[in-house]
Amino acid sequence: MSDLKQYPQALSIAGSDSGGGAGMQADLKTIQERHVFGATVLVAITAQNTIGVQDALPLPETIIDAQFKSLAADLAIKACKTGMLADVTRVRAVVRNLKKYDFGPLTVDPVMVAKGGAPLLSEDAVAVVRDELLPLATLATPNLPEAEKLTGLTIDDEAAMKQAGIALQGLGVKNVIIKGGHLSADQESNDFVLLENGESFWLTSKRVDTIRTHGTGDTLSACITAELAKGANIADAIRTGKDFVEAAIADGIIVGHGHGPLNHWALEARRHEF
Numbered sequence: 001m002s003d004l005k006q007y008p009q010a011l012s013i014a015g016s017d018s019g020g021g022a023g024m025q026a027d028l029k030t031i032q033e034r035h036v037f038g039a040t041v042l043v044a045i046t047a048q049n050t051i052g053v054q055d056a057l058p059l060p061e062t063i064i065d066a067q068f069k070s071l072a073a074d075l076a077i078k079a080c081k082t083g084m085l086a087d088v089t090r091v092r093a094v095v096r097n098l099k100k101y102d103f104g105p106l107t108v109d110p111v112m113v114a115k116g117g118a119p120l121l122s123e124d125a126v127a128v129v130r131d132e133l134l135p136l137a138t139l140a141t142p143n144l145p146e147a148e149k150l151t152g153l154t155i156d157d158e159a160a161m162k163q164a165g166i167a168l169q170g171l172g173v174k175n176v177i178i179k180g181g182h183l184s185a186d187q188e189s190n191d192f193v194l195l196e197n198g199e200s201f202w203l204t205s206k207r208v209d210t211i212r213t214h215g216t217g218d219t220l221s222a223c224i225t226a227e228l229a230k231g232a233n234i235a236d237a238i239r240t241g242k243d244f245v246e247a248a249i250a251d252g253i254i255v256g257h258g259h260g261p262l263n264h265w266a267l268e269a270r271r272h273e274f
């Protein structure tokens, strides 16, 4: 009998953040914390820190295809997510590969703009994400500006967040989280969840007064992806994702001089302390 352990495997399809706080790096740190084995398809490289994005390089389609092919030939990926996809060419490359291979339930985090304001998706790629990628998704997790771009709605309160959830389901996404982090006038940071079976609920948390929110969306969607890889149902995976990101924001760490990264150890550390 072998003593070797087996962990579920999850995949992040995203851009890298050299600063380590967002993108693929946030995804891998989160997936690892959830005791899931993380694999990656790198779509773009950014030169980035907590202050901003200094440079970005989308990768050639051939190497994107090759990464998917390598993983499909060998690993047993049980869930996957997308993050920064850069432009029309890269979105289409990812769509093509996701149609070709089965990597389990797909969470689409339709990343468009970094916290510091740098574009991470070209304007003309928004329609391609909406029309070609979203219909493949088990779950989409837009923030408010992303949900506005995808639906054409103005979303400035919780009632509008509900309408946006319904509109996104109308675009073919099964399950939706409309994240409320950008509703900054609010004392809380609540996210609206609308599930395939028509069930809806709010994920509530106190708003933490901090600028250290680099990678919040990546962390939430990566945690959900890890839980889905373990076989969790969608509602439980989403609730665990919110607990994870809430702790990671609230129990902050000091890195860099701008929009600092989260504390990916926080939820696990809380468990050991109490």
Ligand SMILES: Nc1ncnc2c1ncn2[C@@H]1O[C@H](COP(=O)(O)OP(=O)(O)O)[C@@H](O)[C@H]1O
Pocket (backbone or CB within 6 Å): 142, 143, 144, 179, 180, 181, 182, 189, 190, 191, 205, 206, 207, 208, 209, 210, 213, 215, 216, 217, 218, 220, 242, 245, 246, 249
């Ligand atoms: N200041 C904050 N305090 C508490 N939770 C926050 C804060 N900012 C964002 N969140 C939470 O982090 C998650 C990611 O949301 P958001 O920041 O809107 O996404 P994105 O990183 O895609 O812009 C959500 O669960 C949101 O409610």
Ligand SMILES: Cc1ncc(COP(=O)(O)O)c(N)n1
Pocket (backbone or CB within 6 Å): 014, 015, 016, 017, 022, 023, 024, 046, 048, 083, 084, 111, 113, 114, 115, 116, 120, 213, 214, 215, 216, 217, 218
């Ligand atoms: C490579 C990459 N992917 C995603 C984000 C979004 O993260 P945030 O919205 O927290 O800046 C980012 N800044 N960089």
